[in-house]
Amino acid sequence: MSVRLKFTLSYVGFLMIAGALLLAAVWAFLLRGRSNGLHVPDLSDFRRAFDPSNFGPTVFVPAAILVLGFLLVFGLVGGWILAGRMLVPLTRITDATRMAARGSLSHRIELEGRKDEFRELADAFDGMLARLEAHVAEQQRFAANASHELRTPLAIMQTMLDVARNDPSRQGNEFDERLRVVNARAIDLTEALLLLSRTDRRSFAREDVDLSLIAEEATETLLPLAEKHGVVIETIGDITPTIGSHALLLQLTTNLVHNAIVHNLPENGTVEVRTTVGSQAAVLTVENTGEQLSPHVVSTFTEPFQRGTERVRSDHVGAGLGLAIAESITQAHEGTLSLTPRADGGLRVTVRLPATARLAA
Template sequence: MNRQPGLSVRLKLTLSYAGFLMLAGALLLTAAWVFLMRDASARVFVPYLPDLLRAFDPTNYGPVIFGQAAAAVLAFLLVFGLVGGWFLAGRMLAPLTRIADATRVAANGSLSHRIRLPGRRDEFRELADAFDTMLGRLEAHVAEQRRFAANASHELRTPLAITQTLLDVARNDPNPDAGELVDRLYAVNTRAIDLTEALLLLSRADQRSFTREPVDLSLIAEEATETLLPLAEKHGVTIETSGDITPTTGSPALLLQLTTNLIHNAIAHNQSDQGAVWVTTSVYPKCVVLTVENTGEKLTRELVSTLAEPFQRGTERIRTDHAGVGLGLAIVKTITQAHDGTLTLAPRAAGGLRVTVQLPAQ
């Protein structure tokens, strides 16, 4: 925004301090004139115009001396107010100078700088602390986006490199098996499409570009369970669904994707046989809760804390036939945050994972 040049805040505060001091001095001198100098002459009780003109009468030395003293006091107050006001304004505005310097540093790309303004809490220090908090979150967000971009580039490059290798082998093979080549290319292309769609869904949820409407989370859980029931039967996993009607507000499509990802993850990362998945919905006065638990290998809290990060699959949990694209729980986390909810992951004592999604009640 283009602005016209003006006086600095420090100069404005200085003039304000000096003006206030001059006004206070003038009022004090006026009070002294009214209550003290009227005793110098019986004819002077209140300072109206004829009495004020007596200050220029050489035969009346009392008021003249008082006027000279008043002028000297006002001159001293003016100089003292300007100098003291300039110094006090500088001291008061010093925190703003540090905040402005930190803003310039951040604008140049350095997000690691912090103000860390010392002293007890006041308006300036609250502003500095809020700015430091904002810088911390912004730095973490930028670092996360950079990691995400690097991992996404790596993941997208992998199917392209595999496709290039398959085509090179087929071109150099004098008797290529066209059927096998087509099957492999189809599988690689399917994985690339799945990854691209997952990235688009992640971006859509992160931007919150969706319409909110009333949703029953229990119905969505039943729909996702019915869709994934054939996959569960294929892996020998049983799914149990229970709970209450859980009314909330959000995008039905995104919440269905969230629930589907959780149940699919619970099926894919389960025991080899006789596994189980429990899907439960609960309602509370201010929130609704979706819980998905599954049996499986014992997990450490350190591993669980990284599972919601993009492309962090937890290699020891991957089934060779359903490794996924590494964005399932990352999409769940983003959709949950877009709906103003919280996502909690915790290892089960008997093995497996417990995922809890808490959303605001309708």
């Protein structure tokens, strides 16, 4: 039984009781002065009920005040008790909301009873609290990892600067080059964190874009890196329209292609970048050859700072944020990103983005 129906039946019941009491009081006044027992009043009784002589202050007014006062008290007390019983679930929801506002996200309402509007609201609120708790925990882990990753290159830089300052006979070129590499890593990491924060806030303009052109632009930019690693890139796809930020989608594609290049076979590796029009979606797929990967290891690749210990390491492994940024950009565009290990070794990354009106048609 829904809350709305419960309220309706409750107040109808009270109205029926109040009406019965009122009719009983009127009946008593209508029958006042008759010598016989109870009977159905006729027209003369109604006329007598409105006779001014029957409404004297010493006859009708005290009785009317008494009856109305009783009805008022009865209605207030009964309505207060019924409303309180009906609104107990809402009180629990309010208490849980206050606890969440104070930072306690582990509390759950867990409202029992039949499924009604309050039960649905409580279940939805519990689900929201669970997602918020998981998100906050993830952000805390992210902040801790980010602090650790930022602290390491900065500490190394400080140590190298101290050594360089205390060693007048040093060879400046060697130290300068090492400082440049460490500093570049810190800058890249900071920019990646800022980009990740931007996509989480979803503060970007959306426009019609073509994924196939973005894929071509990304592969052309990374072609020198692919040649250096001995990796062949193949781009396949027709016009694949979607809607979003051109800069962010380019960053997403670049991250995926870069990841496919640096985590590939030592030689004779391949990368395939394919854009297709799926069912109500624009699909970007990046496949690369490489070592055999287990599904468990692949499931961790989108976590920040996870580089994959079983993957081929190189001097271009980055900060471990490439796939995390790609997933964040995908979610900001209301899409999905999935990672699948290839049977022959390597990785397949599939990005599904919402279709534009033209693609849906």
